[in-house]
Amino acid sequence: MDFMVFQYPMISVQACLDGILLGILFALIAYGMALQWGVMNIINIAQGDLVILGGYIAYFMYLYGIHPAWGVIVAPFIMYFVGVGLYKLVINKVVDRDLFISILATFGISILFMQLMNFAFGADVVLANSGYGTTFLFDSAVVLPNSKIFSAFISILFAICLVIYMKKSKLGRAIRATAQNARAAKILGVDTEKVYAATFGINAALCGVAGALISITFTIHPYMGLPYTIRSFMIVIVAGLGNLPGVALSGMGLGVFEEFADYILGTEFRIGAVFLLLVLILVYRRFKLSRKREYLK
Amino acid sequence: MKLNKVILSFISAVAILFSTSVVSFAKVVGDKIILGSAISLTGKYSSNGVHTQNGYNMAVDRINSMGGVKVGGKTYKFEIIYYDDESNPKRAAQLAERLISQDGVEFMLGPYSSGLTKAIAPVTEKYGVPMVEANGASRSLFTKGYKYLFAVLAPANLYLDVAIRTAVELNGGKGVRIAQAFEQDAFSQDVRLGILDAAKETGSEIIIDDKLPKELNDMAATLVKVKQMKPDVLVVSGHTKGALTAIRQIAEMKVDVPMLAMTHCDAAKLSKQHGKNSQYALCASQWHKTLTYKDDFFKDGMTYAADFTKEFGYDPPYQAAESSAALLVFKDAFERANSFDQKKVRDALAATNMQTFYGNIKFAPGGQNVDKPMVLFQVMCDSAGKCENKVVAPLKWASAKLIHPVPKWSER
Numbered sequence: 258m259d260f261m262v263f264q265y266p267m268i269s270v271q272a273c274l275d276g277i278l279l280g281i282l283f284a285l286i287a288y289g290m291a292l293q294w295g296v297m298n299i300i301n302i303a304q305g306d307l308v309i310l311g312g313y314i315a316y317f318m319y320l321y322g323i324h325p326a327w328g329v330i331v332a333p334f335i336m337y338f339v340g341v342g343l344y345k346l347v348i349n350k351v352v353d354r355d356l357f358i359s360i361l362a363t364f365g366i367s368i369l370f371m372q373l374m375n376f377a378f379g380a381d382v383v384l385a386n387s388g389y390g391t392t393f394l395f396d397s398a399v400v401l402p403n404s405k406i407f408s409a410f411i412s413i414l415f416a417i418c419l420v421i422y423m424k425k426s427k428l429g430r431a432i433r434a435t436a437q438n439a440r441a442a443k444i445l446g447v448d449t450e451k452v453y454a455a456t457f458g459i460n461a462a463l464c465g466v467a468g469a470l471i472s473i474t475f476t477i478h479p480y481m482g483l484p485y486t487i488r489s490f491m492i493v494i495v496a497g498l499g500n501l502p503g504v505a506l507s508g509m510g511l512g513v514f515e516e517f518a519d520y521i522l523g524t525e526f527r528i529g530a531v532f533l534l535l536v537l538i539l540v541y542r543r544f545k546l547s548r549k550r551e552y553l554k
Numbered sequence: 555m556k557l558n559k560v561i562l563s564f565i566s567a568v569a570i571l572f573s574t575s576v577v578s579f580a581k582v583v584g585d586k587i588i589l590g591s592a593i594s595l596t597g598k599y600s601s602n603g604v605h606t607q608n609g610y611n612m613a614v615d616r617i618n619s620m621g622g623v624k625v626g627g628k629t630y631k632f633e634i635i636y637y638d639d640e641s642n643p644k645r646a647a648q649l650a651e652r653l654i655s656q657d658g659v660e661f662m663l664g665p666y667s668s669g670l671t672k673a674i675a676p677v678t679e680k681y682g683v684p685m686v687e688a689n690g691a692s693r694s695l696f697t698k699g700y701k702y703l704f705a706v707l708a709p710a711n712l713y714l715d716v717a718i719r720t721a722v723e724l725n726g727g728k729g730v731r732i733a734q735a736f737e738q739d740a741f742s743q744d745v746r747l748g749i750l751d752a753a754k755e756t757g758s759e760i761i762i763d764d765k766l767p768k769e770l771n772d773m774a775a776t777l778v779k780v781k782q783m784k785p786d787v788l789v790v791s792g793h794t795k796g797a798l799t800a801i802r803q804i805a806e807m808k809v810d811v812p813m814l815a816m817t818h819c820d821a822a823k824l825s826k827q828h829g830k831n832s833q834y835a836l837c838a839s840q841w842h843k844t845l846t847y848k849d850d851f852f853k854d855g856m857t858y859a860a861d862f863t864k865e866f867g868y869d870p871p872y873q874a875a876e877s878s879a880a881l882l883v884f885k886d887a888f889e890r891a892n893s894f895d896q897k898k899v900r901d902a903l904a905a906t907n908m909q910t911f912y913g914n915i916k917f918a919p920g921g922q923n924v925d926k927p928m929v930l931f932q933v934m935c936d937s938a939g940k941c942e943n944k945v946v947a948p949l950k951w952a953s954a955k956l957i958h959p960v961p962k963w964s965e966r
Contacts, residue, residue, distance in 0.1 A: 261779060271778055279772075372596075380600045380641075382795040384802060384827065391806055400781075402806035475771040476798055480598055484769050519775040525738055525765035 261520065267398040272516040274394075274401060278409040280512025282470055284505045285412040286485055287492035288419070289463035295498040296436040296456045297352050302363040304489055305482030306370035307461050311336050311468025312477035313378055316385045319472075325385035328469030329411050333462035340461025344454045352453055367482065374479035385472045408470040415466050419459070420501060432456055436499070484528055491535045494542075582894050586633045587623060589884070590659030592649035592674065594666050597641025602873050603666045606689055608866050609877025610634055610663060616851050617881060623888050630888075632881065639665055643673035650677040659683070660896055663880055666873070668692030668710070668741045675703050684900045686883050688876040691840075693744040696920030703921040704903050706879045706912065708928050710741050711748030713838040714789055716930050716947050717815035718752040721787045724958055729757035733785035733811075735764040735776045735800075737792035742766075745791045745817060761785055766792045773799055777809050784811075791817040797824060797837075805831035805963075812959030815930070825933050825941030833935045834960040841872040841912050842929050842945050844953050851882060852911040879912035932956060 261268060290304050301307075314335055315328025347366060351359045389403035423429035434442040435452045443449050467485075471477060492511055496503030511531070518530035582588070591610065594603030611634070617623065618631045635657055639646035646665055653659040654677065662678050664671050664687020671690025675698070678685040684702045691710040695703065721730045732753055736742040753760055761783050764776045770792055780788055788811045790800045797818050804814070805828070819837030843859040852858040858878070862870040883906055888894070891902035907916045913926035927948055934954060935941040944954035 261782070265782060268778055268782065272775075275774055375597065375600065380598045382793075382798050384798060386802075386828065391808055397808075400807045402803075404806065471771075476795055476802070478598075478771075478795060481769055481771065516775065520778075523765055524735070524770070524773060524775055525767050528767055528769060 267395060268520065270395070271399045272520055273513055274399065275405070276513030276516035277509045278401070278405045278512070279515070280509035281409040281412045281505070282467060282474075282508075283485075283488050283492060283511060284508025285416060285463055286467045287489035287496070287504050287508055288416055288501070289460035289467075290489040291493045291496070291498055291500075291504055292432075292463075293456050293460040294493060296432055297348070297453055298356065299348065299352060299359040299363065300356065300490065301460070302360060302486055303367040303370055303482075304460075304464060305485035305487075306367050306374070307336065307340070307464035307482075308468040308471065308485045309477050309479065309482045310339065310370065310374065311465030312472035313374065313383075313468070314465065315469035315472045316383050316477065319385035325387055325469065325473050326407070328385070328472070329415075329466050332465035332469040333415075334465075336465030336468075337458040337462040339465075340458035341454050343461070344457040348457055349450070349453065367486075371479050371482065378479065380479065382476050382478045383472075384476045387473045402474070404474045408474050411466065411470060415463065416501075416505070419463070428452070428455055484531075487528075487535070488531060491531060491538070494535070495538060582630065585622075585628070585630050587630045587661070587888070587894075588633050588635060588657075588659055589661050589663050590635045590637075590650075590653035590657060591663040592637050592639040592646045592653065592665050592670070594641040594670065595636075595638040597639075599641040599666050599670070602689070602871075603641070605871050605873040606666045606877045607636065608862075609688070609870070609874035610881060612862060612865060612874070613851070613878035613881035616878075617885055620851060623885050625888050625892055625894065632885075634663065635659060639670060641667075641670070643670055646670045647673045647677055650674045654678070654681045654683055660894070661685075661884065661899065663877075663884075664688055664690055664705075668695065668744075669739070671695060671703075672740065675700055678702055682896055682900075684887075684896060684903055686880045686903065688880040689873060691744070692740040693747065694740060696918070696922040700921055702900055704883070704906070704917050705922050706883055706910075706915055706926075707840050707876050707923060708926055709922045710744035711751065712928050713745045713748060713817050714791070714815050715748045715752045716928055717789065717813065717836055717838070718749060718756060718758060718787065720930070720947050720956065721813050721958075722756040722758060724956075725786065729753075729759060730786035731783075732758055732760045732787045732789060733762035733776075733780050733783065734760060734789040735762070735766055735773060735792070735796075736790075737766045737768065737770060737796055739768070739793075742791040742793070742796075742817070749789055766796060770795055771799055772803075774803055774807065777803055777807050780811060781807070781809055787811070787813045787815060789815050793818050798827060801828045801832045801835065808963040810960075810962045814960065819933070819943075825935065825943075829941065830935050830939055832933045832941065833966075834957055835933045836946070836956075837931050837933070837943065839872050839929050839931060839943075840926075841875045842931060842943065842951075843870070843875075844945055845913070845929065845951050847909055847911050847913050849882060849908075849910045852878065854911050858911050875912050879910045879915065882910045883908070883915055 311332040314332040315325040318328050319325040351362045387404045392401045431447045431452050435449050439449050492507045495507040519527045593607050614632045622629045622631045637649040662683050662685040666689045668690040671687050679700050686704045688706050691707050693709050693711045736746040762779050790796050797816050815836040817838050824832040843855040845855050848854050887902040891898040915923050916925035918924045929945050930947040931943040932946045934944050945951050946956040
């Protein structure tokens, strides 16, 4: 235990800002998960691996001399088709089955992706340098890498675009209709198969954007996907499906929580703290539900 | 139907033939000495696994083409059976069993990484199979009393010991304030123990002692603390990802620290990924091509590096060099034992005292090499942004003078 974070107020400010910027990025991934969970009732364990794949796209652009920031435009394009392809190959076979089957299927995809990425890109840890420099605040007591600010900004931009798209476009309305009641939507002429494919594609595209941003701010590695899956799962659980402001808020909350856990418990318990929080929240939710049930009895 | 039966019996005949021929594989077949190795060709260690394999293969070719191994007046050639352990310790242990009990291998070469060596060592020990390993540096490998394990490399606790001692020396013999961050794996924790020992001996104080997770990609918290506490030395060990993350975030957050010492900078190709940002970082290494050790097979480090580059198309990292050295040790031991008896070879290995291009090799009773110090190099860049690793310690091999303290970011 280390309470240095409270002894120096500037470290608290730093932790909060770091956490918020990080949380916005997590929220983007969680948003994709919430979308396809809500529409297709599938929990995608391979979410983090799609993120890493997106990261590799930005990394390869960087290798070939293109600025990795362009990855946030190229990666979603490619990832959209990866997502649609994945849907056509595997997901459409499990979409109407129970949750357990879909978890197993996406778990399998996750392992496959890890091994394929390892095979294709090698086991080295890689990153893409943006060369964006640093912002100093409060007399340089707080430092924020511009790459993190850029990531948060792009994440917000994509989230806003997607919200508008879902509200205004025909496909967006079809997706929302399918989420509300797939059968009714089908009767009214919505091609739900197409909607599912598009939803999975959009989710993968969001992961692609997030991955490109992660390769700019952090590092990527074929086996680093799972923590991102866990975090987005956690954010969606807290926020609930179809609650977009909730996703953004719980994302930022998780980011700040992680940063403080890092300072207080040590970096080694960072992911552990997230797991612990997940367990606590699930227990709390169960407890609340059982209270409600008793009341109804 | 009849044709089916014919095909079936043909296949089973071939299978039986094949299985018997596998069983008859023994330690020495004709003029071949068969060595076995489980190695990470896929999985998370695959890049270093391939370096290890390339190192082994290069030495095998070289020794075979230069007259082979002479035992009992007869000349033998080396051959290696490889299996892919998928970077998985359980799999590695299974494969070691298979190599020994099915393929009849009686001499083993080590896998890549301390973790996998730890998984294999109990198996080779059980069967009394001598194993020369080149990529498991964890101290705990050498404290278990293994009799058949020999490592050509210096143990992990000595990796960054030199850095602390150098810092103390530059501080006029007074203790320094150390900040350290280590991944929680066997190797890095051993490096940490080495630092603790060095700190105790030199009267240095450890003011930050962080542990890093396996899935590390953000160590901003540690660096914020470093900014606040201003230590004299920052030590980081977390394999490639630790080195890459540290350099990126130190540059982004403009953390000023007089000395930055790390492990795994060679394989990380730090300067390639980070260019000038990695400048002044100190890296611990088992080997560097400019060291002036010599032997009859590879001549010296520079020649080894040139030959290796010609064959594999990239500069040899130390993982490849130490792997090549393992074969030289085996050859030497076979010739001195003048026998293929496992016990005799084991005793000959224990009595090894030789110089290779990679360094002097002499084993302590625990099996670690005690005759080869670690080297420390510093990343130095010219004005055009081309960076190079220059040896700065120990002084005997220094090809450049250590730049200390590291210039502040505002002055770069």
